[in-house]
Amino acid sequence: xxxxxxxxxxxxxxxxxxxxxxxxxxxxxxxxxxxxxxxxxxxxxxxxxxxxxxxxxxxxxxxxxxxxxxxxxxxxxxxxxxxxxxxxxxxxxxxxxxxxxxxxxxxxxxxxxxxxxxxxxxxxxxxxxxxxxxxxxxxxxxxxxxxxxxxxxxxxxxxxxxxxxxxxxxxxxxxxxxxxxxxxxxxxxxxxxxxxxxxxxxxxxxxxxxxxxxxxxxxxxxxxxxxxxxxxxxxxxxxxxxxxxxxxxxxxxxxxxxxxxxxxxxxxx
Ligand SMILES: Nc1ncnc2c1ncn2[C@@H]1O[C@H](COP(=O)(O)OP(=O)(O)OP(=O)(O)O)[C@@H](O)[C@H]1O
Ligand SMILES: [Mg+2]
Numbered sequence: 001x002x003x004x005x006x007x008x009x010x011x012x013x014x015x016x017x018x019x020x021x022x023x024x025x026x027x028x029x030x031x032x033x034x035x036x037x038x039x040x041x042x043x044x045x046x047x048x049x050x051x052x053x054x055x056x057x058x059x060x061x062x063x064x065x066x067x068x069x070x071x072x073x074x075x076x077x078x079x080x081x082x083x084x085x086x087x088x089x090x091x092x093x094x095x096x097x098x099x100x101x102x103x104x105x106x107x108x109x110x111x112x113x114x115x116x117x118x119x120x121x122x123x124x125x126x127x128x129x130x131x132x133x134x135x136x137x138x139x140x141x142x143x144x145x146x147x148x149x150x151x152x153x154x155x156x157x158x159x160x161x162x163x164x165x166x167x168x169x170x171x172x173x174x175x176x177x178x179x180x181x182x183x184x185x186x187x188x189x190x191x192x193x194x195x196x197x198x199x200x201x202x203x204x205x206x207x208x209x210x211x212x213x214x215x216x217x218x219x220x221x222x223x224x225x226x227x228x229x230x231x232x233x234x235x236x237x238x239x240x241x242x243x244x245x246x247x248x249x250x251x252x253x254x255x256x257x258x259x260x261x262x263x264x265x266x267x268x269x
Contacts, residue, residue, distance in 0.1 A: 002061075003028045003172055003203050004049065009058035011044055018044040020227035021058065026172070026220070031194060031204045033214045033235070036224035042207040043085055045224070046174050049205070050082045051075045063171060079171035083161040083178060085207075091150025095141060095160055098149045099132035102164035135167040138200075139193060155186035159193070166197065173197060175206040179213050191217050211256065215239075 004026040011019040019041045026032045034042050047053035051072040059068045067075050089098050136142050139159040179187045194217050198204055208214050215235050223231035
């Protein structure tokens, strides 16, 4: 079953076609990776899917709804959450408070109840805190919930962003380069986290440059180059297409992937 699909999705910026007629389908319960060189249009594709950028043409279907023109919050309401390529956390707020900001759209008590501190507000607040704590537990940050987010090491800040996105229990989680800047130990624990998220029922769409990571955790891969889709299929099939790897990811990457096929361990680029 398809959770998300795009048809002819296109976005132009002035003279540049950042995303060019992309057809893509993300299956329910999968980890789906989008890869490609710098400037290939990966983040723009995520911005189109999450609603930060409007398509020039084409459409996006999410869980049976045409979401092509819906605002960000409406897409979030349908079960979509994301993290960003550059960390976006509130450094001066605690870890728990950061996760709570991911839940503001689900707190439905209303402004009146909040101002008057009516019982409905307390109930909503309590539920939100419980959800936030569960999300922190999922990413392994429970013991750090009262620390200031800015004081966390880098890898933990990235986990915090995932917790904030997961607190709302999305159907689809979009992660833009979650392993960027992580050391190998952090990257492998991130891979385990992504698997846990998928196994708990959230479909994951991610952009990542670390090919070892992509090969290890993806059920499907879409390759973009100059905004166009040049490959779509299981990760194993990419390894059998050295021409695609070599043309679009470079010779070094092709050699690394060929080495992996021969049973060597993953080497992060
Ligand atoms: N808001 C914008 N205005 C103008 N051009 C943009 C805008 N956003 C992206 N672009 C251009 O669109 C192209 C695709 O950019 P995008 O950020 O989607 O690439 P990417 O695949 O995510 O690259 P990276 O791997 O470096 O993150 C680039 O040429 C970029 O300069
Ligand atoms: Mg990007």
